[in-house]
Amino acid sequence: MSDTVTNQRPDSLLKDALVRIQQEVDACFDATLPVPEDPRARLYEAMRYSAIGGGKRLRPLLVTAVASLFGVDRSVAVRVGTALESIHVYSLIHDDMPCMDNDSLRHGKPTVHLAYDDATAVLAGDALQALAFEILSDPDLVGDPFVRIELVRTLAHASGINGMVGGQMMDIAAETASFDLATVTRLQQLKTGALLAAAVEMGAILGHVPPEGRTHLRGYARNIGLAFQIVDDLLDAEGDEEAAGKALRKDAEAGKETFVSLLGIDRARSQARVLVDQAIEFLNSYGEEAELLRAVARYIVERDR
Template sequence: MQIERALNEAASSANRVLDELIPAVDGAEGRVVEAMRYATMGGGKRIRPYLVLNSAALFNVAPSYAIRAAAAVEMLHCYSLVHDDLPAMDDSDLRRGRPTAHKQFDEATAILAGDGLLTLAFEVLSHPETHPDGGVRAELVHALAVAGGAAGMVGGQMIDLAAENMTLDIGAITRLQRMKTGAIIAFSCEAGAILGHAGPQARHALNAYAHDLGLAFQIVDDLLDAEGTAESIGKPAGADAAAGKATFVSILGLERARDQARLLGEQANAHLESFGAKADPLRWMTEFVISRKS
């Protein structure tokens, strides 16, 4: 119940700021803004904003700074979902229990909506309201660019697309998911440290936590894809198997994959020892990730 309450509070804060940062507009460009709002305001657990807010709380960062960074990372995440769902990518019709953006609007508008969210994320991070120190803002922009680019999420997506015609071993899948999913989760934890001028030891601990959490998250995602339904997970189930993709589940099997996710969760929490009780909200997130059903 603690994580549910904390997640709901973080989601409410993120939704409020996202609503403010992506206001509806009149004119011909209004359609793309409507699609941007559709992609961001249509639900989602807001796990990445939660990680930003609670990593920032470790260093007593002003909530008004942390929530803007949280909103920025959610914009980038939502852009990635819009593009990931396109016919040229995963060709999905359902996201968060609703029609995907290209189904609700059209492909061209969905592409532009994703572009708009991506660029707006950096506009938000670079704004003085995110932090008065220009060096902090520049570091946030740089870190998110690395996490979201060819060395991170975009590169991981490219490998994922190619994986339909490749045989990947467990090491290759781990690298793929560390880039595609884990890099943005790592940034979400690193953002709080950047905002709080944290030292190298604290940053290393958070990065190690995020690394294990991100892999656990993806293993559970693979389990849900293998065992869930479209109704329970809010998106098409069985897509990986249908595409012939190697996943943690296809290589390890269901039970070994569950065991590995639990082990990674234990490792993730071990990295938080130096923060004491202040890191409890991050520990709650670990348990949430391991036990989630959607």
């Protein structure tokens, strides 16, 4: 990523919050996935390998940051964030497989199908998807069944055919079709935007915010989701593979249209900045308590991986 985008370091509020949520999500996965002494051990190990100790944990960070606006118990928000992260991790495992993106590196270590095998990768992904809904439906999470079922509903919709998986399918189609900007935008709203939006939504659900009170938070989520993907495309085009911990420039090689190929680097970068500024404006009704959410928005364009 060029200097113009990386000259600001994430502030310490965000840095501390990232370190904290990474530890919390790791601890939650660790407690949720104790390796049994039976022939399922290898599956548990593959799930732990992929779920523990990697990733920015941006989605759990969003859940906890929004939930904290409404005084939600932090350990509950962390578990909900871990459920969401479980979906994200499963999608990466399946996406990395030979029949999909065929990637060999993820978070700087061999992908699950290489560290284990393809069959274990399929099953680890499948089990992590189920785990997300096990965590959210657990009566120990929150007593109110309405809160739990709304969390399930939000995550199932955001991760399924009308969300993440639908976006992944469009992404495959992008290799052979030539998408315009509207279609690429739709693709990315589904592929990454839906789950980021779900993170914000689930924080609000935990806070008992009714749907009509979520308008501004949804605007924030929509904008950072799109900005996130534009920056992903910029990092893919300009980034360093070692810093990223994964293979880059695969989209161009596959002949896929991206925000960068359609807008060019300069317009893509300014578009990401505009989106982030608008995202921050959506938080105007909140005071200092939303400072972390503002920092997350700025981080989206400033990150270098």
